[in-house]
Amino acid sequence: MNRFIDSQTSDRNRSLLKKSKATTQRCVSATFLILALLLSIANATLGNWTSFRGNPQLTGVADSQLPDNPQLLWTFEAADMIESTAAIADGTVYVGALDGILYAIDAQTGEKQWTYQTNSSIKASPAIHDGVVYFGDGDGVFHAVDINTHEMKWQFSTEGEIISSANFAGDRVLFGSYDGFLYCLKRENGELVWKFETEGYVHGTPGVWTRSVSGSDKAANFVILTGCDSYLRIINIDDGTQTQQVDLGAYVGASPAISEDRVYCGTYGTEILGIALDTGEIAWRYRHPKRRFPFFASAALTEETVIIGGRDKMVHALSRETGEPIWTYTAKARIESSAVVVGTRVFLGTTRGLFMALDLKTGESVWQFETGSSIIASPSVSDGKIYIGTEDGILYCFG
Numbered sequence: 001m002n003r004f005i006d007s008q009t010s011d012r013n014r015s016l017l018k019k020s021k022a023t024t025q026r027c028v029s030a031t032f033l034i035l036a037l038l039l040s041i042a043n044a045t046l047g048n049w050t051s052f053r054g055n056p057q058l059t060g061v062a063d064s065q066l067p068d069n070p071q072l073l074w075t076f077e078a079a080d081m082i083e084s085t086a087a088i089a090d091g092t093v094y095v096g097a098l099d100g101i102l103y104a105i106d107a108q109t110g111e112k113q114w115t116y117q118t119n120s121s122i123k124a125s126p127a128i129h130d131g132v133v134y135f136g137d138g139d140g141v142f143h144a145v146d147i148n149t150h151e152m153k154w155q156f157s158t159e160g161e162i163i164s165s166a167n168f169a170g171d172r173v174l175f176g177s178y179d180g181f182l183y184c185l186k187r188e189n190g191e192l193v194w195k196f197e198t199e200g201y202v203h204g205t206p207g208v209w210t211r212s213v214s215g216s217d218k219a220a221n222f223v224i225l226t227g228c229d230s231y232l233r234i235i236n237i238d239d240g241t242q243t244q245q246v247d248l249g250a251y252v253g254a255s256p257a258i259s260e261d262r263v264y265c266g267t268y269g270t271e272i273l274g275i276a277l278d279t280g281e282i283a284w285r286y287r288h289p290k291r292r293f294p295f296f297a298s299a300a301l302t303e304e305t306v307i308i309g310g311r312d313k314m315v316h317a318l319s320r321e322t323g324e325p326i327w328t329y330t331a332k333a334r335i336e337s338s339a340v341v342v343g344t345r346v347f348l349g350t351t352r353g354l355f356m357a358l359d360l361k362t363g364e365s366v367w368q369f370e371t372g373s374s375i376i377a378s379p380s381v382s383d384g385k386i387y388i389g390t391e392d393g394i395l396y397c398f399g
Contacts, residue, residue, distance in 0.1 A: 047383035049088045050128040052165040053298060053338065054381070056208035057258040060300035062342045062381035069367065070357075070386060070398035074110030078103060082389030085125040085165075085338075087133070088382035092147075094133050095387075095395055096122025102135065102145065103395075107385065110397060114150045118143065124175075125205075125378075127166040129187065134173055136162020142175060142183070144190060154190035158183065165205040165255075169221045169237050176202025182225055184240060194240030200229035204255035204298070207263070209234070209277065224277070226252040226265045232275055244280045248273060254338075257299040257306070259320070264306045266295020272308055272316065274323050284323030288312060298338040298378075300346065302360065307346050309335025315348065317363055327363030331356075337388075338378040347386060349375025355388050355396070371396065 047064045054060060080099035087094045092113060093105040098121040104113045120138035127134050132153055136142045140158040145151070160178030167174045173187045178201045184193045207224040222243065223235040228251050234244040250269025257264045262283065263275045270292040274283045293312035300307045305326060306318045315329040333352030340347050345357040345366060351374045357367040373392035380387045385399035 047088075048090065048128075049086075049380040049382045051087060051167065052085050052125040052127065052205050052378070053255065053257070054340070056167055056169070058167075058205060058207045058255050058298060059257050059259060060298065060338060060340045060378075061302065062340060064342070064381050064383055064385075066342050066345075066381065066384060066386055067399065072369070073385065073397045073399050075397070076103070076105050076110045076112070076395040078389075078393040078395065080121075080393050081391045082393055082395060083123045083376045083391070084135075084389065085378040086380045086387045086389060086395065087126045087128050088380055088387070089128045089147075091383075093380075093387060093395070093397075094126045094128065095389055096124065096126060096135055096137075097389075097393060098122065099393075100137065102126065102133065102143075104147075104150070105395070107383065107397070116143075116145050116150060116152075123161075123163045125165040127168070129168050129173070132187070134166040134175075136164065136166075136175060136177070138162075140177060140179065142166075142185075142190075144173075144187075156183070156185055156190045156192070160201070164202055167206050167208055167223075169208050169223075172237065174206045174208075174223055174237070176204070176206060176225070176227075178202070182206060182223065182235065184223075184237065196233075196235055196240050196242065198225070198227050198229050198233070199231070200227055200251070203228055203253045207256045207258045208237075209258050211261075211277075224256045224258055224263055226254060226256045226263070228253065230267075232256070232263060232265075234277065234280075244277075246275055246280050246282070248275075248282075253296050255298040257301050259301050262320070264299045264301065264308075264320070266297065266299065266308050266310065268294040268296075270294060270312075272299070272306065272318060272323070274306070274320070286316070286318055286323040286325070288314070288316070288328075296336045297348075300339040300341050302341055305360070307339045307341065307360075309337065309339060309348055309350075311335070313350075315339065315346070315358060315363065317360075329358055329363045329365070337375050340379040340381060340386075342381055342386070347379045347381075349377070349379070349388055349390075351375065353390065355379075369396075369398070
């Protein structure tokens, strides 16, 4: 009798143990599924490239990695030249072309998802914030387009062509126009908060610099503007007042690259400059000893290095601290495409149509692709892929 009871008890225990194991397995599987979903969401967020240089400080550094030998995955053909840099958010690529169309393209397949038509050319690179894509056009109209509805959310008109891309600070959007003004609008409705008049075209994208307020735990936000009037300007985002002005000695078409309390840019006066924001002084100047050509591209920054291509057909890597040359690379064609740093490599294009990667430490060429058409646009990097547009209207995706 006791053996029979023990047998029943044992059977029940084995049954309970099986159920317990099954429940545990289901819980473990569910946990791993949740973790996988969270990781995929995190990676999608980290992989986004939502503005011209990848971040508000315009440093041109990607947080996504690329394979050692990127392969062409797809191409997309627009109806006219692509000079703007693509923006990528949540699996969709946004790029403008000189046909006046903003294209939304599936990042996986290269298929067109939707378009938005303007009345003029689009040279400004689109910028994305909270489900809205912002960009200006050749008629001086600044557009805010809802990504979900594909419709205009609002427009704002300036008196000159807009090539400057947008940047963001809190609830405000900032951009420049060829009418000589830097504009600050409310992101939600396009209402003008303030505008600041410079002494020339505003071609480059404004950078955003956050500075600690002395004796307080608060921080203040400033716009850093390098302009065609040869000045670097520091402007308070709250009220649009200028707090500092630095004479750069020459016209600047590039956007500022900002790190900590310094700004780096090339000029049409054949120099690359490192400017100290705390003092308003030029910390160092670099000029190649023999080749004297303008710099149009914006700089990319690592912790130690400034990388910038020039119309001297060279790529220059300089010490961020001193401006001393680390290496140079001769590209055999003008460079107006702004370099992007991805891991241990630097990617950029040339006006001869060569899309290339250089080793960050040595400057040696480690990868190349011939597009057959001039490259003015800068690369964008997202989710293990890199994108570049060309003047024959083709957007390339490698990964």
